[in-house]
Amino acid sequence: MTGLPAQTAPAVKEALGGGGPGPEQEGPSGNGWWSSDAGESTRRNLGLIGVLAGLIVIGIITRPDLYGLDGWWIDNVWAILKLGSTVGVVAVGMTFVIIGGGIDLSVGAIIALAGVWCTTVATQDFGAGGMIFTALAVGLGVGLVNGFLISYGRLVPFIATLAMLVAARGLAAQMSDKKTQQSGNQTINSIAADSFLGVPILVWILAVVVFLGWVLLNRTTFGRRTVAIGGNVEAARLAGINVRLHTMMLYALAGLCCGIGAVMLTSISTSAQAAMATNYELDAIAAVIIGGTLLSGGRGTIVGSLLGVVIFATITNLFALNGLSTEAQNMVKGGIIVAAVLIQQFRFKSVTQFFKRNKVTVTS
Structure with missing residues (x-):
């Protein structure tokens, strides 16, 4: 290949080893890295951290009796992270799928199927290793079918x-005979209850998955090609990327994350059923969206998705501490999602260009 097609997107050029301006270089508008496209994810993540800090302040104001207790706040932090750990793992896989220009509505059903399959009597006879392998294999297999x-x-x-x-939940219901299957393996059940170095194991699992996802997205060709396909699928194809194979791998990755989530959720409830992980697909997609990932693909961050998960988990925790209804909580979440999508329509560069075009020159 002597050159790239004229319509090749910048993300595709980067995937093939080319590149645009570096972090220290000025963007097209000449405003420097911070105000350019390169700094947009950092600005957005800082904004999410600000939202999270605001929620904590609200919690301190509304329940000073709890936040004033010695050691309570750190226990509450672990509770929030444990609450969002399963959705966080699923959101990592969802981030890759959406950046690649797709969507996956089946993640909750995949978790249910993997959870039911790994808690059958036959599977539990193989011990914790057999249960974990089964959950991961089922998740990966269903993801490959999707892809x-x-x-x-x-x-x-x-x-x-x-x-x-629909199909995965139907199969899970048939396998379990619409009954709840108990997990009799203490190793699996202890995952949600035990800690390592003072940190809950569920949080360790989330941290490892997030770190590996970040490395895969930001430090490998796989991640760069994912961004390229989501940015301009036709240009990516013309640039030599096997779009079909790569897309199938994205859904396989999402399925694998669902398999991990199935083990985590099975440990939390010490059981599995066809109705488990209901609406997890909505929670994961919402977290990814408010984390800054474009629904149209081509842009997104793992850190942003994690912050989105933590924000939703904090809202759930805050409402529970104040005894507010689930209905009110869902309305707040819906408003946050709408606000996040609206914010995606505006970019810092566009705002600065607006003021430049409309500035008033004062002459003496």
């Missing part, structure tokens, strides 16, 4: 994953 239908069957991601949502 195959979308990449090679040319189904729209929304339709393919919606069909999988």
Whole structure:
């Protein structure tokens, strides 16, 4: 290949080893890194941290009796992180899928199927290793089916994953005979209860998955190609990227994260059923969106998605501490999602350019 096609997106050029301005270089508008596209994710993440800090201040104001207790606040921090740990792991896989220009509505159903499958009597006979392997294999396998239908069957991601949502829950219900299956393995059950170095194991799992996801997205060719495909799929194809295979791998990755989530959720409830992880797909997508990932693909961060998960978990915790209804909590979450999508329509560079075009020159 002597050159790139004229319509090749910058993300595709970067995926093939080319690059635009570095972090220390000025953007197209000449305003420096901070105000350029390169600094947008940092600005957004700082904004999310500000929102999280605001929620903590609200908690201190509304329940000073709890926050004033010695050691209570650190226990509450671990409780919040444990609350969002399963959704956080799923959100990592969802981030890759959405950055790649897709969507996955079946993640909750995949967790249910993997959880039911790994808690059958036959599977539990193989011990904790067999249960974990089964959950990961089921998640990976269903994710591959999703990816195959979308990449090679040319189904729209929304339709393919919606069909999988129904089919996976149906299979889980048939396998469990619509009953709750108890986990009799103490090793699995202790994952949610035990800690290591003072940190809950569930939080360790979330941290490891987030770190690996960050490395995969930001430090590997796989991540750069994911961004390229989401930014301009046709340009990515013309640039030599195997779009179909890569897309299938994205859904396989999301399925693998669901398998991990199934083990975590099974440990939390010490059981599994076909109705588990209901609405997890909505929670994961919402967290990814408010974390700054574009629904149209081509841009997103793992750190932003993690902050989105933590914000939603903090809101749930805050409402529970104040005895507020779940309905009110859902309305607040819905408003946050709408606000996040609206914010995506505005960019710092556009605002500065607006003021430049409309500035008033004062002459003496």
